[in-house]
Amino acid sequence: MTNARFATRSELIGILVLAVFLVVILPLCLDVFRLNLVAKYLTYAFVALGLVICWGYGGILSLGQGVFFGLGGYCMAMFLKLEASSVENTKIQSTPGIPDFMDWNQITALPMFWKPFHSLTLTIIAVILVPGIFALIIGAAMFKRRVGGTYFAIITQAVAAILTILIVGQQGYTGGINGMTDLRTLKGWDIRPDHAKIVLYFFEVACLFGCIFIAQFIRHSKLGRILVAMRDKEDRVRFSGYSVANFKIFAFCVAAVFAAIGGAMFALNVGFMSPSFVGIVPSIEMVIYTAVGGRLSILGAVYGTLLVNFAKTSLSESFPELWLFGLGGLFIAVVLAFPNGLAGIWQDHVQPRIDRLLSSRKPKPAAGWTDNSVADGAPAE
Amino acid sequence: MFGDYSLGDLGSIFVMQGFAGLILFSVYVLMALGLAIIFGQMGVINMAHGEFMILGAYVTWMTSNLFQTYLPGLFAGYFFLAMILAFLASGALGMLVEWGLIRHLYKRPLDTLLATWGLSLILQQAYRSIFGAREVGVELPPWMLGSLKVTDSIEVPINGVFVMCLTVLITIVVAYVMYKSRWGRQVRAVVQNRIMAGAVGINTEKVDRYTFGLGCGIAGIAGSAFTMIGSTGPTSGQLYIVDTFLVVVFGGAASLLGTIASAFSISQTQSTLEFFMSGSMAKVLTLLAVVGILMLRPQGLFALKVRK
């Protein structure tokens, strides 16, 4: 146990290794197409990161993170779509200046709730605030009434189902099942060519590290310890004078905002947004990224996301039938055999060997990593 | 908006719409019964419940094909055998899953949820590999086709009536098994105090296994009944799983009566709303109402105040 405000020495090394991997190694080794694929995967890492805080530390399993990923993504996509639908670009429509799908659905004027998305500043605020406030409302309604655990999971799932049906059903306002496609420029800067993709990749990695730093700060603050305590003995925390509901709401909102940032990055890097990233299936898939990485490991969330998505892409390219068997098997294996995921395997099998190797050279044992006593403890439940 | 209809027409429309709601109600009750046993009694979240139902549907489909090919003379009665086979197949698979997966996770309900979700993906892909991705429909025996004319303007389909009768019958059997039989008492004893139940000589592992199997078996029957009114595809089960969970939670997880009441109110709300707006908006509004009420009353419609 140390007094680390933000990260212990071994955690700092881990962050550095990840930074080198994402900033140097991957861009050097991959072509732009593959790098853009990594950029797409990393948008899910934001969600996985939020789930570490909310599920790993707080014990709150949300099966509706796709909702927040979608809200963030749609906010960003609406801005990009408006920019792509200038009067000039859309002069063949019966109503020029509105997105094409509105025109197809006989809508003749831009709906009120679209108007703020003419402004990039308001869009960025919306990317954070819309999902944040939505999470606040759901969280306050549920946690103040002591709804948690499995009930909460089912309700968040229902919310994901509702939002998907709504987006698909309201085609004229949302683009329906196809989503918002054909996004072109950001403030006049074309986001489609290769050099733009590279810039966007680095921008995304920078944002990801921003979120990792925030997550690290939360984990090492007293709030992080209270979350762990709450997961274990909710009543004891309550009778130590804390409002348990407020802490849960906070964790849930942080996870929602992280997911929303990921969604916005998705719209930018991939160039479209659709309801297929909002519903129940993608939401649960995002949980498995966290589980594979290790639900208690901030960096594990990033590796887990990358690994599962690489596996998915390569398997579904060559053996599409095998992929669902593989994914299903992964769910079961992680839960039954590796509840702490990759991070758990690392901590139990790899780290001790490295330490032994280091200490055989240097008689003094490496300090710092013992701080992970929280992380390598028993599984969450 | 009602100007075009006469008062009599309007009455008939409402009756038939209400009847459509009753069929939806039957499907919900059948699916929710199995879930109410597994989730309400055992506290296990089985995300693969829909896939157990679909297994029953595929078993029914195969039975109907077999009868058509080899026993065309007995085709009128195939459904009753199919239902029994569906129950046995889903129940057996359920017991296998309990043994291989669920029993390791009783203390980690959220992890059960993830593991059974994984199972549902595997089952979906298995169905797709075995039966193909296309939806299949069974051929109804002739006596189930057509409709009953109640009045001149009101007609109800016979297969719908049959599914409803089946629902009533199965509900009564389940209620009897859970609340009146010796075995039902054992299940409830294990649920309330596992250690004590073990101490008084109940084989808790066996009770768990059979309870889970029974819940899955009922899902199989639900799937069997489902083929009477709709077609079946590998992912059909997933479409209903959230609705079904909401039905059980909304009813108050441990209450059979609550499950039925909530299935009734949800299905009636949805089919009534469908008359006024598009199907998707009706669904959105219904789900929103359920989620809203659950936020105000998390314990569901029927719940006891207990001393903890």
Place this chain on the structure above:
Amino acid sequence: MLVGHQPKEFLLAVEGLTVSFDGFKAVNDLSFYVEENEIRVIIGPNGAGKTTVLDLICGKTKATSGSIQFRGKELTKLKENQIVQAGVGRKFQTPSIYDDLTVFENLEISFPRGRTVFGSLTFTRDAVVRDRVHEVAEMIFLKDRLNMSAELLSHGQKQWLEIGMLLIQDPDLLMLDEPVAGMSVSERVKTAELLNRIIKDRSVLVIEHDMKFVEDIAHKVTVLHQGQILSEGTMEKVQNDPKVIEVYLGH
């Protein structure tokens, strides 16, 4: 009842407290008063409603009717964490500590500062916190185990840790539910010594079955039976009450 009589300031005044679970009244029209610095022990047969009374005071269970006044504040209207902040601390029957945290972190979380979301984000482990944690750890015999994961402690040590967590909270009213249950004889002696030290300068409400222990510490004893008060007064008075002998001590 008390018309024309000016009652002196009680720390805790419970009046007409009733709670009913599906018609069963676990606590039935209960009234009692605890003074400043008083040590009150509640005894009674199993199912008498002892733990429920503590649950009601600390807000874990909501009362059906009646009032609980603490320093003039109506506790029945407050949430659990507000009741704690008003100065009521509660120890549970089975040790309730955080297994995944170290002893130090267990105590630190109970330190009464930074109890809001943002307060806990900006909380720093300064000298005041560290000194207080060390001081309490010494009192509860866990000074050399501060960096140990709490799940590795023995049952008795866990009980002490929870008492320590209450101590660091510095409540005006301390409620203990069977503090020596499940302890070895030597642990019991140490616990009695610990309790005697920490009950100074505060009021204490204890549930205990160990009559020797009760005799040692109680100023006043309340005997509960079927959710109602059977007898109240000094240990001596209660012990000689024929009603009490019949239902409880006579066993």
